[in-house]
Amino acid sequence: MTIPTVQLNNGIRIPQLGFGVFQVPDDQTTAAVAAALEAGYRSIDTAAIYGNEAGVGRALAASGLPREELFVTTKLWNADQGYDATLRAFDASLDKLGLDHLDLYLIHWPTPARDLYLDSWRAIERLAAEGRIRAAGVSNFQPAHLKRLMDSSELVPAVNQVELHPGLQQAELRAFHAEHGIATEAWSPLAQGAVLDDAAITAIAARTGKSPAQVVLRWHLQLGNIVIPKSVTPARIRQNLDVFDFRLTDEDMAQIAATDRELRTGPHPDQFN
Known part of the structure; x- marks a missing residue:
């Protein structure tokens, strides 16, 4: 089985369907990631705040898969924002993962009250260079x-990973992404199960x-979203x-589109710091 890929704005390709480890304890992460790799996943998404980067790293090392076949993402936590702190946090994540480079590194939240994401982005630009x-x-x-970040830097984000599912379809944000060449990646793609009983979906x-x-998940793929269940x-x-x-x-897609209801399972980005 070949998982389709999405070409990012710098030309590299990311598997459209990957494996996430949010809320998986570190001692269970290794087995979960090993099962995912055995099933055929090649994209693994973690984050510093999840506390399971080491568990991911153990599974990657034990898999025996060539590094070039893997696509590994992790994220900078809010408390580590700022130029120098970002560089330190990146090194710590890389060490826990046991890798010499990352395929994708994300600022986890904008945390507007901290107002440090531009400094963090400068550090990430350096890491990319x-x-x-x-x-x-x-x-x-x-x-x-996104506008403020792009107005202040030359590097356009390749991905924006956001809460996105049939209950929170983020049409305006997805249109902004499409206009600026930013790939849309969905976390909580199943709304933690909250949309699975919707009549349109069960039918x-x-x-x-x-x-x-x-x-x-098929709905996400046909919209062009990257998804990490x-x-x-x-x-x-x-x-x-x-x-x-x-x-x-097309009728299926329209019926699912009609289930949008601003259902958030996580915090609103404008208020979370």
């Missing part, structure tokens, strides 16, 4: 945050013989990857 990260991006940035699942989760259950890990043998119709 030095070849220590293949692509640079952000997470949870709103259009105003499509029944018609296609797929699970509601598979229908939602999380699970610690090997059967569910494999099931989340089994979404390339069917396609949603």
